[in-house]
Amino acid sequence: MKSHDRYAEIQAFVSIARLASFGAAAAQLGLTSSATSRKLQALEARLGVRLLQRTTRRVTLTEAGQQYLLHCERWLSDLDDADAALADLQGQVRGRLRASVPSNFGRLHVVPALPDFLATYPELDLDLDFNDRYLDLVEAQIDVAIRIGRLDDSRLVARKLADNRRLLAAAPDYLARHGTPQHPSELAHHSCLHFSLYSEGELWRLHRGDETQEIQVRGRMRANYGEALAEAALAGYGILQSASFIIGPALQQGRLVEVLPDWHIAPSAIWAVYPHGRFLAPKVRAFIDFFDRRFSAASWLRQDKV
Incomplete structure (x- = not known):
C-alpha cells in the first residue's frame, strides 16, 4: 500500500470523527462525500475493525475508534511539527494553530487583537478555545494556551506575558x-x-x-x-x-x-504555556511574541493604581 493512500485514509477518518459528518469532512478535505466514505471503508477494511457507527442522523466513534483517533491525532500533530521545523528554517508561519484562552480575558483582550494577528500571519489558520478550566494540553492537542494565576503542571513550558493585579x-x-x-x-x-x-x-x-x-x-x-x-x-x-x-x-x-486600597491581594501573572519537550513551532512562537508585545503596552497591566 502506498504511504500517501494511508495518510489520506487517516486524514479522512480524523476529519469525519472531529466534525461528526461525512459531508463536512468532505468539504474540509476538498473531496466528494462518496470519496471520503470510500477512504474510511478502506481504512476499516485494512484494520479489520469498525471505527465509526453511522446512521442517517449521526456519526459516532466506536470504542476502537476512540482509541485509534487519539493515536492518529498525535501522529498528525507530529507530522505538523516536522513540517513546522522545516518552515522554521525558512522563517514561515503557517498551518493550523490550536490555542486556548480564559473566557473573560479572551473576550476582552484576545478577541480585539485577532484581526491584527490574522492579518500579520495570512497563512495561519486559528482554532481558538475559550475555557476557564485548565485543559490537559497534550491530551486536548492544544498548541499553546494563555493562563492566569498559579501554574502547577511541570509538563508545560511557561513564559510570563504580563502581571495581573x-x-x-x-x-x-x-x-x-x-x-x-x-x-x-x-x-x-x-x-x-x-x-x-x-x-x-x-x-x-x-x-x-x-x-x-x-x-x-x-x-x-x-x-x-x-x-x-x-x-x-x-x-x-x-x-x-x-x-x-x-x-x-x-x-x-x-x-x-x-x-481597602491600603491592602493588596498577592500578585499573580498572565502566562503563555505550551507542552514541554515539543518543538516550538514558528506558529506558537508567533502567537506568544505577538501577544507579549500587545500586552506590554496595555495600561490595565500596570501594578500601580488603576
Whole structure:
C-alpha cells in the first residue's frame, strides 16, 4: 500500500470523527462525500475493525475508534511539527494553530487583537478555545494556551506575558447604603461577590506589610464568569474581588470605587504555556511574541493604581 493512500485514509477518518459528518469532512478535505466514505471503508477494511457507527442522523466513534483517533491525532500533530521545523528554517508561519484562552480575558483582550494577528500571519489558520478550566494540553492537542494565576503542571513550558493585579471594588451606591470597610475583617459583614473558580474557595486573603488577614466571605452571588460579577457590582449588589483587566475602565470612570486600597491581594501573572519537550513551532512562537508585545503596552497591566 502506498504511504500517501494511508495518510489520506487517516486524514479522512480524523476529519469525519472531529466534525461528526461525512459531508463536512468532505468539504474540509476538498473531496466528494462518496470519496471520503470510500477512504474510511478502506481504512476499516485494512484494520479489520469498525471505527465509526453511522446512521442517517449521526456519526459516532466506536470504542476502537476512540482509541485509534487519539493515536492518529498525535501522529498528525507530529507530522505538523516536522513540517513546522522545516518552515522554521525558512522563517514561515503557517498551518493550523490550536490555542486556548480564559473566557473573560479572551473576550476582552484576545478577541480585539485577532484581526491584527490574522492579518500579520495570512497563512495561519486559528482554532481558538475559550475555557476557564485548565485543559490537559497534550491530551486536548492544544498548541499553546494563555493562563492566569498559579501554574502547577511541570509538563508545560511557561513564559510570563504580563502581571495581573487583583483588587476589591464596589459601586458608590452600595458603599453609601452599607458603609465602606476600613479593615478586612469588616468584609465578613458585607455581601461579597465571589468568583467560583477561585483556587482558595470563598476565603479572601489580603496583605499589608507583614500583616495578613484571611476572611471567609459570603454574599448574594457567585459565578464562574467574571464579567457577570462585575455587572452585579456595578448594580450595587456587593463588594467584588476582580482583576484590573476586567474592572479597570469602571474604576477609571468612577462607576466602581476601590475598597481597602491600603491592602493588596498577592500578585499573580498572565502566562503563555505550551507542552514541554515539543518543538516550538514558528506558529506558537508567533502567537506568544505577538501577544507579549500587545500586552506590554496595555495600561490595565500596570501594578500601580488603576
